[in-house]
Amino acid sequence: MRNTARWTATLALTATTVCGPLTGAALAAPAAAPASLYAPSALVLTVGHGATAAAATPLRAVTLNCAPTASGTHPAPALACAELRGVAGDIDSLKARDDVICNKLYDPVVVTVDGVWQGKRVSYERTFGNECVKNSYGTSLFAF
Structure with missing residues (x-):
């Protein structure tokens, strides 16, 4: 005991x-409290001269964070985030604007987008005929 x-x-x-x-x-x-009430949305966008990302000469890379507020090294993060929200994060659905006229000179420019959009992994690559054509897609996402 x-x-x-x-x-x-x-x-x-x-x-x-x-x-x-x-x-x-x-x-x-x-x-x-939890670190964030929003699903993460953080992207790295790159642009380079070449037909593919693997063969391209890199020119510039920027970051874009869209949740909880727009930030990053992108020159217009708020507009770029709004543009992405407008297409529900589907970058392929961005269309060329009708008010832009570009020449037919072939000088390929490749854009890549990698990261997370609203908690889902994103990996995007697209080659445009030239810089003017790239800038005609959307309004601000690829303007960096």
Whole structure:
């Protein structure tokens, strides 16, 4: 009986020592909110001269974060994010504007987009005939 009382006291003291600070900390500080209530939307966009991304000479790369607010090194992150939201993240559905007239000079420009859009992995590559044609697609996403 004496050993049982000693083990009970030891167990209670150990539990209080180990769990006591945790309980006090949990009661003292409110529960932490999740890091973000939005699905992540972070992209890296690149542009280069060449027919494919593998063969292209890289010219520039920018970052674009759209959740919770538009940010990144893209020159117009708010407009680019709005453009992506307008097509529900489907970059292939961006169409050339009718008000732009481009020459037929073939000087291929390749654009890549890699990252996450609203929690889903995105990998996109498209080759345009020249810089003018690239800039005619959408309004701001590829304008960097």
